[in-house]
Amino acid sequence: MTALKKTTPGPNLADIQGLIIRGYTHPCSVHLLFKFSSKPADLTSVRHFFKALMPHLQNAEDWGPLKPEMMLNIGLTAGGIAIVRSDLNVYNSNFSTTFKRGPWDVNSAQLSLGDYGDGDPSKWWNNKFANEDVHCIVHAYAMNPGAQDSIVDMITTAAKNSKGTVTELLPLKSKTGRLEQYPLIPSDYIHFKYRDSIDEPDLNDNPAGTDQADLNNFLIGYSTLPNPIPGPLNGPEAVFAKNGCYNAFRVLYQDVVTFDNFLEDQAQQINPKEKDTTVEWIAAKICGRWRQGSPLVLSPDMPEHDTSKSTDFGYEQAVNNDSQGLRCPFAAHTRVANPRDEPVDAAGSTLVPRILRRGMAYGPPLLDDNTDADRGLIGLFLCGDISGQFETLYSWINTNNFSDVFSPDFNTQDPLIANRSADPIGNNIDPTFTIPMANGKNVVLPVPGPKSTGILPQFVVTRGTAYFLLPSISSLKGIAEGHIPK
Ligand code: HEM
Known part of the structure; x- marks a missing residue:
């Protein structure tokens, strides 16, 4: 667990999703994608889905000596926010252009991400659904396979109970179709046999901090940097996004x-x-x-x-x-x-x-009899500004200039x-x-x-990408309860 260096009273940890601040090291995790019905009449059912998830929503406060046996965090794409908070008028709002357009946009994100050939956005998610269908991600973490089954069952049952308004999207060709962490041994290694997750920005909770690794420069609503500026900073969408953080979610086949x-x-x-x-x-x-x-x-x-x-x-x-x-x-x-x-x-x-990296391996390690198996990295790249941080870094990766x-x-x-x-x-x-x-x-x-x-x-090779906002706990509860936090 990444410790947070506390200096002065900063953002309210009880209102921030835990994933943003802590590098969870649970041995099991599943990353479930969902599509919402966009019919206004279905909104109540979508809200019930959120309500069912709330008891396991993990905030960023210290959880004490024992890790929760199962817990979850939630992300929403611009399309997802447009459905669950139609009052925000997301696409005409001051959410950033790259977030609103999505990572497949050839005039924006793809100038940096440069996904070509097999990794072209037209082939993402194994063509099992459209890029625009992804509205929500639920990151479920568990201490053992039994607890994993329980939390996945709880989440998928909530979707099934939504009377067809919340549909699970299954991106892989594997038996379950889900993005499941594979327990490679040793646990901190990834495919290609490197140790990973060694170097992370050591988040410093200084509300006035101007270092890129300061918490306030990852969280929406606090940045002291001239650039990047985590936004939106004005209007009702700024209230919704405050205490949130972006997650550039990328599935990378190795x-x-x-x-x-x-x-x-x-x-x-x-x-x-x-x-x-x-x-x-x-x-x-x-x-x-x-x-x-x-x-x-x-x-x-x-x-x-x-x-x-x-x-x-x-x-x-x-x-x-x-x-x-x-x-x-x-x-x-x-x-x-x-x-x-x-x-x-x-x-x-x-x-x-x-960027904060919260990724893990999926798919079995390479053996003689499974060369064709799908395997790679479930990449969670967290940042306050998708364009200024994640996409800039990616453009450097693709062109060292x-x-x-x-x-x-x-x-x-x-x-x-x-x-x-x-x-x-x-x-x-x-x-x-x-x-x-x-x-x-x-x-x-x-x-x-x-x-x-x-x-x-x-x-x-890129198998899929989606840009999510990890909203604050209060904004998610607002969706579940059907009232708008002021
Ligand atoms: C399948 C794809 C990838 C593999 C196999 C991979 C592998 C690695 C490995 C082995 C390390 C060294 C361990 C560490 O410093 O924690 C590392 C570090 C790092 N990677 Fe990746 N990586 C992948 C994708 C990415 C992507 C897409 C980004 C950025 C958008 C990224 C950004 C970083 C950063 C920032 C570090 C830390 C560098 C440092 O602070 O010195 N990686 N990666």
Whole structure:
């Protein structure tokens, strides 16, 4: 559980959904999607659905020594808010354009997200429903499979009791069709066999704080930053959204077969005599951390137990300076996703956008007999400003053009997760990954070989995305009770 550093009295934790502040570590979770009927006459039934969920709605207050055995949090898309709060006139309101249009919009979100080919928005959710159908998500967490069954049963029964006004959407081709966390071992590892969830903004509850990692800059209604500004800030929708936070929810398929084959093939080309060690070296250079977690900046030559969860480092510091990228390549996933103290100069901004990651793995680990199984990451990326934080970061991932450390002529990409053909604004994309070497003989992946196309393969494919608001507890109770909080 992420501790909140309390300095002065800040936002009311009892009114904030727990997911925003705490990295839940429950071993079981299911993320259920729902569509609402838009007929005004059906609103009462939709409200009853919310009412049934309220007893398990988890707020951000300390839950004491024992984690709740089961609990849930709720998100709503712009389309969902338009139904349950039709008085807000959402689409003409000052909710941000990107939230209102949705992540599939080619003139807005897709300029940054750049989902092409198999990940194109027209193919999301395995074509089992339309992007616009997603109105609500219920994140259900449980301490054991029995409790998971109980809470999922409670939620789906509430939907069934709604007389067809709340319909569950089942995005996967799996037996249940639901987005269920898979208990990988060890529990903090994800497919591709990296340890994840190591580095998160350490939320600081200073209401006047101007750091991107301050709670007030994630919560709607408090930001002290000139940009991003979590909104809306005016009108009745500002009252509804206050104490909420946005969740850019993204289902990312991980092609483990292609990833493993790439590592093996490249290691074979680079150093066949020490192939296994070279596989791990390439995996580390791609991510910026060794697979057990040690950051390359602190442990450049081998993974080390003492640094496996280290988060206190930079790229430009006097000690362990890595301004040449000799420890951690410039385009490595973690260096692009959080350049820390590296000079950043993107569209006049020197701020590094921060996001809270609350994701987990879905689908079984790769075995010989299940190569075709669907597996990947259920990504919950929380932020106060979807465009200024999440989408900006994604545009950096797809086109590394935010810092002078990258060549101005060719724009490289995050080698782990970028959409390879993403070039929505005509940038000259470099489809290779350079590992700077002290002897000047840089390694450029993919190195030529019988199995190499000369272009980095696509390791991650978008299966679906939705932008949710995680409203305050009082706004959700208002929906359930049918009265509008002032
Ligand atoms: C399947 C897709 C993804 C995989 C396999 C993946 C993997 C990883 C791994 C292994 C780490 C290192 C562990 C840690 O620092 O906690 C990491 C860190 C991180 N990732 Fe990802 N990631 C994925 C998607 C994303 C996306 C879509 C974003 C942003 C929109 C993102 C943003 C970050 C950030 C901000 C960090 C922390 C970097 C730092 O503070 O040094 N990741 N990721």
